Amino acid sequence: MERGFSFVRECPLFPLKFVNVKDIFGTSRARVWHFKIEMRGTFLIPASNMAIKQVVQPRIRGFICVSAHPVGCAENVRRQIAYVKEQVPLKGGCKSVLIIGASTGYGLSSRIVAAYGAGAATLGVSYEKGAENGRTASAGWYNTAAFEAAARNDGLWAKTINGDAFSTEIKAATVALIKKEMPKIDLVIYSLASPRRVDPKTGQAYRSVLKPIGQSFTSRTLDTDRNVISEITLSPASEEDIESTVKVMGGEDWELWMEALEEAGVLAEGCTSVAYSYIGPEVTWPVYKNGTIGRAKEDLEHTAKRLDALLKIHRGRAFVSVNKAVVTQSSSAIPVVPLYIALLFKAMKARGLHEGCIQQAWRLFATQMYNDNILKFDEGRRVRLDDREMREEVQSEVFAIWPDVNTENLNELTDYAGYQTDFLNLFGFNFPGVDYDAEVDIEVPLL
Ligand code: NAI
Numbered sequence: 001m002e003r004g005f006s007f008v009r010e011c012p013l014f015p016l017k018f019v020n021v022k023d024i025f026g027t028s029r030a031r032v033w034h035f036k037i038e039m040r041g042t043f044l045i046p047a048s049n050m051a052i053k054q055v056v057q058p059r060i061r062g063f064i065c066v067s068a069h070p071v072g073c074a075e076n077v078r079r080q081i082a083y084v085k086e087q088v089p090l091k092g093g094c095k096s097v098l099i100i101g102a103s104t105g106y107g108l109s110s111r112i113v114a115a116y117g118a119g120a121a122t123l124g125v126s127y128e129k130g131a132e133n134g135r136t137a138s139a140g141w142y143n144t145a146a147f148e149a150a151a152r153n154d155g156l157w158a159k160t161i162n163g164d165a166f167s168t169e170i171k172a173a174t175v176a177l178i179k180k181e182m183p184k185i186d187l188v189i190y191s192l193a194s195p196r197r198v199d200p201k202t203g204q205a206y207r208s209v210l211k212p213i214g215q216s217f218t219s220r221t222l223d224t225d226r227n228v229i230s231e232i233t234l235s236p237a238s239e240e241d242i243e244s245t246v247k248v249m250g251g252e253d254w255e256l257w258m259e260a261l262e263e264a265g266v267l268a269e270g271c272t273s274v275a276y277s278y279i280g281p282e283v284t285w286p287v288y289k290n291g292t293i294g295r296a297k298e299d300l301e302h303t304a305k306r307l308d309a310l311l312k313i314h315r316g317r318a319f320v321s322v323n324k325a326v327v328t329q330s331s332s333a334i335p336v337v338p339l340y341i342a343l344l345f346k347a348m349k350a351r352g353l354h355e356g357c358i359q360q361a362w363r364l365f366a367t368q369m370y371n372d373n374i375l376k377f378d379e380g381r382r383v384r385l386d387d388r389e390m391r392e393e394v395q396s397e398v399f400a401i402w403p404d405v406n407t408e409n410l411n412e413l414t415d416y417a418g419y420q421t422d423f424l425n426l427f428g429f430n431f432p433g434v435d436y437d438a439e440v441d442i443e444v445p446l447l
Contacts, residue, residue, distance in 0.1 A: 052443045056136055057436070058429045062225050063332045065427040067135070069436070070444050072428025073142035080109060080358040081150055084116040087362060090370045093118025094187040096268065098174065100125045100165050100257060103140030104426065105328035106276050107191030109357035111147065113365045114187065121157035121182055125165045125174060127194075131442040139329075139427045141446070148447045157182070160446060165192055166253050168200045175264040184268035185261065187369075190254045190275040193330035197248040200256070208248035209292055210334050211237035217286035220405070222339035222416070224332065224423070228407045232335050237292045249296035251275070251303020258307050258318070271316040272369060273307060275300055276323050279386065280340070281395055283402065287336050301380065319375060320382045321368075323360050324389040327422035339405070340398070342414035344389060347397040349415060353388040356422070360385050 059067040097114040101107035102124025114120040128141035136142075144160050151158035159177065163170040178185060198205045212234055221232040237245075246252075254275050261267050277297045280288050288294055300320055307318035325331060325341050332338055348354040355363070368375050368383050378384050388394070405413050424430035 052131060052134070053439045053441050054134070055437060055439055056442065058424060058427060060225065063338075064329065065139075065424070065429070067427065068137060068139035068142055069428030069434070069440070070136070070142045070145075070442060071440055072425075072431050072434045072436075073139050074146035074428075075431045075434055076425055076428060077108070077112070077143050077146040077150065080112045081116050081147075083358050084113055084362060087117060087366065090118045090365055091372060093365065093370045094120045094272075096120060096183040096185050097122045097187040097189065098125070098178070098185050098261070099123070099189045099191065100254075101189075101191035101193065102126050102160065103128050103138075103144045105191065105193070105326070105330065106323060106357050106361065107189065108140075108143055108147070109361035110189045110191060110364075112358065113361045114189075115147075115151050115156050115158065116154075117362065117365055118370065119156065120187070122151070123174065123177065123182060123185075124158070124160040125170060126160060126162060127164055128162055130446075131444070134442075136442045137444060142428060142444055145444045145446050152447065158447075162446065164198070165257075166194075166197045166200060171257060171260045175260060175266060178261075178266045179264065182266075184266055184271075186268040186271050188258065188261065188267075188271065188273040190257065190273065192249075192253070193328070194248060197253065199247065206244040206247040208245040208296065209237060209241045210287060211235065211241055212286040212291045213237050213242065213295070217291075219283070219287070219336050220339060220402075221336050222342060222410070224338050224419075227410070227416075229339065229405055229410060234287060234335060242292050242295050245292035246296045246299050249293060250299030251301075251307075252299075254300065255303050255307060258310060262310060267311070267314060267316070269314050269316070271311055271314060273311060273316070273318040274321050274364070274369075274383075275304065275318075277301070277320045277382070278325065279322050279390075280325060280337075281390070281398065283399065284334075284336055284340055287334065293334075301382065305381065317375070319377070321364055322378075322382050322384050322386050323364075324355060324386045326355075326357050326360070327419055327426065328357070329426060332423060338419060339414070342410075342416040342419045343398045343401055343405070344394070345415035345418045346413075347394045348388065349418065350397075351394065353391070353394065355388065 056067055056069045058065050094114055097120045099107050099111045102111045103126035111122050115122050126140055129138045130141055131137040148158045161174055196207050216235050218233040223230055304318050304320045311318050375383055401413050410416050421430055
């Protein structure tokens with residue numbers, strides 16, 4: 001993905017020649033004042049309709065927000081860093097970490113814990129969009145820029161490769177960068193969530209779908225766009241749906257990553273690799289655990305066992321960590337899950353058990369992977385960070401209330417307000433202390 005300025009590609013009136021700034025300045029990182037440039041003949045003129053200083057408001061479309069606030073995203077990162085700085089530094093922590101899916105959600109928080117809890121050098125891989133044609137960059141882009149700036153300011157090595165992690169090229173670029181600039185990797189975190197993957201061997205594109213298997217599933221759901229409780233019926237997945245979802249969200253790509261790193265000799269003795277999964281309560285099983293995504297997660301668990309055997313050669317280990325339900329760009333897209341999360345948050349907050357991504361990532365590092373701990377597995381060889389979510393008292397409260405929730409009492413019976421805050425926070429909105437009326441520069445370079 002091009003990080004430099006992008007140019008209007010077509011003009012109906014004149015045969016203009018538009019060029020990339022890289023061709024003019026020899027670097028895609030050149031910053032040329034606060035305007036974009038069009039090349040018309042031999043003249044350079046500012047494209048005034050593409051102001052990059054602007055007031056940024058949330059633009060929500062369905063379950064996604066298509067704008068992001070650079071200052072708010074930086075605030076999100078700052079708060080997570082502050083949380084980790086308040087903890088006691090990790091003992092025997094990681095030193096050189098690769099995070100695949102590092103820009104948002106669990107991957108970003110894991111990166112922050114590795115860097116600020118253990119002082120590790122972190123290399124992130126993510127697939128984010130820079131600002132273009134007056135549109136803001138994606139939240140993950142701003143998060144990454146803010147994290148890199150903070151890390152460097154604090155003397156921590158941090159770099160990010162922005163591109164398709166499923167591709168052979170990005171794997172090769174990652175290996176090359178590690179060889180050139182990093183000590184051997186002692187922790188690989190696999191935290192990708194994607195709707196699509198192109199198989200690098202065949203070139204075939206696969207789409208993951210969120211569908212039940214075997215029979216259709218009808219449930220109450222929360223339409224977060226219209227703030228209403230409605231009923232949803234999901235038709236059962238075809239064999240092709242299942243296969244595609246496993247291709248995208250299963251373990252194949254994680255395995256390709258680990259093989260590429262192992263073959264290149266960039267894994268340290270004792271290297272750990274972890275991928276994230278979710279199980280959740282029975283009410284979501286038809287669409288999650290027993291659905292297409294659940295099949296992909298089963299595949300991830302099989303992969304963990306194979307990778308564990310591979311890493312054992314170097315006294316290392318691989319495993320799956322089952323994390324709790326949190327609001328992220330990925331989870332907000334899953335039918336039924338937002339309603340469950342709104343109920344869950346209320347039950348967990350009332351008991352002082354609430355956690356977000358950063359608390360979960362901290363607990364994984366501090367109580368499982370480091371501080372002289374050993375990994376505590378369940379019967380399926382999974383680490384369970386969803387233990388508090390799955391407590392009997394929490395789940396029974398959620399399910400006692402579940403049938404009674406309707407559009408009118410949504411705010412009273414659930415923590416939908418907390419859900420909405422977390423959702424807006426993902427895109428840098430709704431943080432106290434950020435001036436959302438001020439014009440901000442939406443062009444933020446990655447370092
Ligand atoms: P997210 O949507 O916040 O993050 C996804 C990350 O993957 C981003 O950094 C994005 O840039 C990156 N990405 C997506 N496609 C890419 C590509 N082609 N190349 C490079 N990077 C790409 O997702 P979230 O929720 O943090 O999920 C991460 C993992 O955690 C997933 O395996 C998910 O199943 C798991 N998980 C999530 C839970 C939740 O409630 N959100 C609960 C338990 C597990």
